[in-house]
Amino acid sequence: MTSTQELSIGQKLNEGKTKQIFEIVDQPGLVLVQSKDQITAGNAVRKDQMEGKAAIANKTTSCVFELLQEAGIKTAFVRKHSDTAFVAAHCEMIPIEWVCRRVATGSFLKRNPGVKEGYRFSPLKMEMFFKDDANNDPQWSEEQVLEAKFSPAGLAIGRCEVDIMNRSTVAIFEILEKAWATQNCTLVDMKIEFGVNVKTHEIVLADVIDNDSWRLWPAGDRSQQKDKQVYRDLKEVTPEAMQMVKRNFEWVSERVKLLLESQATSRVVVLMGSTSDMAHCEKIKKACNSYGIPCVLRVTSAHKGPDETLRIKAEYEGDGVPTVFVAVAGRSNGLGPVMSGNTAYPVINCPPITPDWGSQDVWSSLRMPSGLGCSTILSPDAAAQFAAQIFGLTNHLVWSKLRASMLNTWVALKVADKKLQACSL
Structure with missing residues (x-):
């Protein structure tokens, strides 16, 4: 852990009941937030020293901000600097x-x-x-x-x-x-x-x-x-x-x-009917990674090798890791339905739609025999999001990324509307 002496500390910008804020001379736009051993109540009507409080408070707040930033919440926190201080954006x-x-x-x-x-x-x-x-x-x-x-x-x-x-x-x-x-x-x-x-x-x-x-x-x-x-x-x-x-x-x-540790493991297994669908599958994998969900890509055809498809399925059922299967198959999609009919794990159809026969091909993913529960989501990003929503029920870190994403989408729309109204005026 670096020490506060290694920063070029400038003037004190502010001081509250439990912390001091200092400018960092050689890093414009950043400040050092230094905690104090003081504890107060009732707007400092009661005030005492508690030895070690500064380190305890800094440890707590650093972990909390790391959790929120990992989720996608915008904060002033930059990094923990010492046992009793952290670096933050100047606000x-x-x-x-x-x-x-x-x-x-x-x-x-x-x-x-x-x-x-x-x-x-x-x-x-x-x-x-x-x-x-x-x-x-x-x-x-x-x-x-x-x-x-x-x-x-x-x-x-x-x-x-x-x-x-x-x-x-x-x-x-x-x-x-x-x-x-x-x-x-x-x-x-x-x-x-x-x-x-x-x-x-x-x-x-x-x-x-x-x-x-x-x-x-x-x-x-x-x-x-x-x-x-x-x-x-x-x-x-x-x-x-x-x-x-x-x-x-x-x-x-x-x-x-x-709170920074996941309480549950999870995994998305993407099954593609052909490597020609690789670009589509890579988009799913990238979106899964953004939620912190491991994603595995496999190639198998339910039409041409159903026994191999079921063997691959069994491989991921047998290790106890909660899994969502995503079936990527164009034309006649037998991959998703076969998987759904042979596993109790969730199955998502995410067929790559082509401009020629896509509007007809998609019905093989939408029209299922009775007893099959696989969903169909055309967007690779949305398929990954749906898998994240499933895992978010038991994994607070995945859920927090979803929740922060909802907030950031709303904020972006709000800011865009404000800018548009300013232009109109």
Whole structure:
């Protein structure tokens, strides 16, 4: 691990309750985010030193950002630099905390009397709070955010930008919720912040996400909470109590590493009737790889060598790895139906359509004998996506890539519409 001394550190750009931000002189557009050993509650009404917290927080937030970036979420995070610091893109922050809730607890109950603790929000409950310590971070409406006319790094925060942050917060929460579920932990709620990258002028997830940022209840049990609420609830801050808080933070920092590991194996096996279909199959393989799914290409013909086709099928059924078969066969497609009739694994037909007889040939993939359940998807990318959706049911890393892809598609459309409207005006 490199040390902070190896960077050319410039002036301090900002300092919060738990971190400091420094410019990196020889790397324009990047900053060093240095964590502190301080822990606070109630807008620093309660404030204590917790030895080792900086390293624990940096370890946690680095793992979280790595998980989100691998999924495809745009963040300011660049790399972990030392035990207590990471390098990030220089952002001008938007002074709003976005809070996403799955379970009603904490301040929500105080502001909404009559709602019982444990009430489950479906869809997720979104709230915004203006960062203003002097006034205890008041809750704001979307209208207040719009009327504030924030302009970080020259980007005017209007309806488009607020919608993007809203949608992004939901996607980020859902990805982390799915990840923590693999550890039998309920992500109860979470707060995040966005900034505008000063070089790209894009809105990105910024600041940090560590054990100060969420509520985590192992097995959904509030009495087992592992987050900063334990510190908030202390009636008296003693050395013994602080050790208990620290153990909880360490528990989270150890578990968060496991969120980067897949809990399930998977595989797509593409069967092509001829090597003339190789280009079509390579597109499927490339798309599978983008979801982190191994993909194997094989050549076999259900018409010319049905025994070999079934032998290949048995080869992939016998090792216990969950598998989706994709049948790529033009003209009369017997490959998909034969596979579907002889395996309990999912089978997807993805026939290469030719301009001459394609409209007639596709019926051999669509019209199946009774008892066959294979689907037909003409696009190689879409066939891989469908396989990813199947594996995403049990693999949170695959699911997170799908979820981030949905978000990024929506954001691209939103930005394109904004640009078109600006041109029209």
